[in-house]
Amino acid sequence: MPSVGLTFPGSGIASRPACDAPSCEDCYGFLVENVVATEKRVTKTRPELVGLCRYPIPQTGRYERLRLDKNENVSGVPPGAISEMLAGISPHFLSAYPEPGPLYEKIAGWHGLKVENVLITSGSEMAIRYLFEAYLDRGDEILFLNPSFAMFEVYAALCGARIVTVDFKQDMTVDPAEILDGLSSRTKIVAIANPNNPTGTVILEADLCRVVERASRFDALVLVDEAYYHFYGSTMLTKLSSYENLVITRSFSKACGLASVRLGYALSNPYVISEVKKLQPIDHANAFALKLGEYIVDHEELIWDYVAQVEDGRSYLTTEIERMGFVYSHSYGNFLLMDMKDKREGFIAEAKRRGILIGTQVRLPFPNNYVRATVGPLEEMRQLVAALQAVV
Numbered sequence: 001m002p003s004v005g006l007t008f009p010g011s012g013i014a015s016r017p018a019c020d021a022p023s024c025e026d027c028y029g030f031l032v033e034n035v036v037a038t039e040k041r042v043t044k045t046r047p048e049l050v051g052l053c054r055y056p057i058p059q060t061g062r063y064e065r066l067r068l069d070k071n072e073n074v075s076g077v078p079p080g081a082i083s084e085m086l087a088g089i090s091p092h093f094l095s096a097y098p099e100p101g102p103l104y105e106k107i108a109g110w111h112g113l114k115v116e117n118v119l120i121t122s123g124s125e126m127a128i129r130y131l132f133e134a135y136l137d138r139g140d141e142i143l144f145l146n147p148s149f150a151m152f153e154v155y156a157a158l159c160g161a162r163i164v165t166v167d168f169k170q171d172m173t174v175d176p177a178e179i180l181d182g183l184s185s186r187t188k189i190v191a192i193a194n195p196n197n198p199t200g201t202v203i204l205e206a207d208l209c210r211v212v213e214r215a216s217r218f219d220a221l222v223l224v225d226e227a228y229y230h231f232y233g234s235t236m237l238t239k240l241s242s243y244e245n246l247v248i249t250r251s252f253s254k255a256c257g258l259a260s261v262r263l264g265y266a267l268s269n270p271y272v273i274s275e276v277k278k279l280q281p282i283d284h285a286n287a288f289a290l291k292l293g294e295y296i297v298d299h300e301e302l303i304w305d306y307v308a309q310v311e312d313g314r315s316y317l318t319t320e321i322e323r324m325g326f327v328y329s330h331s332y333g334n335f336l337l338m339d340m341k342d343k344r345e346g347f348i349a350e351a352k353r354r355g356i357l358i359g360t361q362v363r364l365p366f367p368n369n370y371v372r373a374t375v376g377p378l379e380e381m382r383q384l385v386a387a388l389q390a391v392v
């Protein structure tokens with residue numbers, strides 16, 4: 001059955017009595033200390049912020065390491081492409097406000113849609129935030145899977161929404177019928193990352209359509225976050241014309257290799273897009289992000305070349321994992337969950353020693369020894385396998 005609440009263990013947000021951040025000194029303790037010291041001198045924030053605790057995120061030192069912790073494109077676009085991307089940078093390009101029109105046209109044409117169906121944002125997570133802010137009121141219900149994209153929880157909590165979750169089972173499955181059962185007249189948004197992070201699992205198109213249809217009975221929107229679409233290959237894009245309550249978000253941060261410039265977009269019917277646009281600043285898009293995004297759309301082969309490299313790396317990695325006796329969860333994204341059992345801490349230490357970053361804070365609704373590793377080309381996967389072999 002779906003569970004209801006504002007917070008839950010391992011979520012990345014927590015109420016003050018039960019914060020599970022990795023380091024109290026680095027995160028929660030610092031937050032409480034500052035609140036106590038200043039609350040009588042500074043106007044208090046909204047009540048939704050009082051119990052919100054965010055994990056500290058490394059701000060430096062990642063470029064020099066093997067980045068298998070954030071599901072990025074680990075090899076990046078070819079050097080020759082970078083010089084082509086930056087060609088034409090002029091004084092006017094730098095001194096003028098950005099012109100997003102060309103990228104709007106390219107994305108619309110890319111997907112066989114009209115410009116009115118597109119919303120460009122600073123990363124797809126901003127599209128998600130704007131959507132939540134536009135449609136979620138205090139006390140409204142939002143339903144999503146547990147675990148899923150961490151910002152679903154954060155943005156929902158900031159809106160004062162009531163969170164309903166459908167938990168993954170220990171075999172990494174979720175019953176779509178539970179999603180349907182969790183919908184009610186109080187539901188305003190259903191948010192489904194497909195493929196889902198961190199599990200790498202998917203909800204099949206037929207089941208997603210049932211969710212969209214059931215949600216429409218309650219005038220609820222369904223957000224399908226397709227950040228990892230290129231590694232999965234299946235999309236709800238063809239259903240946009242059939243369902244007025246469907247919203248799709250896409251990212252340039254994964255297969256496209258542009259995580260640093262923060263670029264994404266949402267696709268939906270013109271009314272939803274026009275309403276969500278009301279929340280955007282006037283000049284919300286970075287000119288460099290727009291220019292690089294245009295290049296990627298015009299050179300789509302770069303995306304599919306990288307996807308092919310990831311599939312080669314995945315085949316090699318899973319074969320070696322099985323040979324070593326480790327268990328992994330089948331993933332449709334560019335990452336794997338690996339059950340390290342009693343080797344978990346040793347592997348984390350060995351990866352760190354070798355300069356390999358992996359995802360160690362895996363949010364699951366049950367005790368586990370999983371780590372998450374980004375899947376990349378063969379060369380990078382050989383380095384990961386060497387670290388695994390060192391602790392077998």
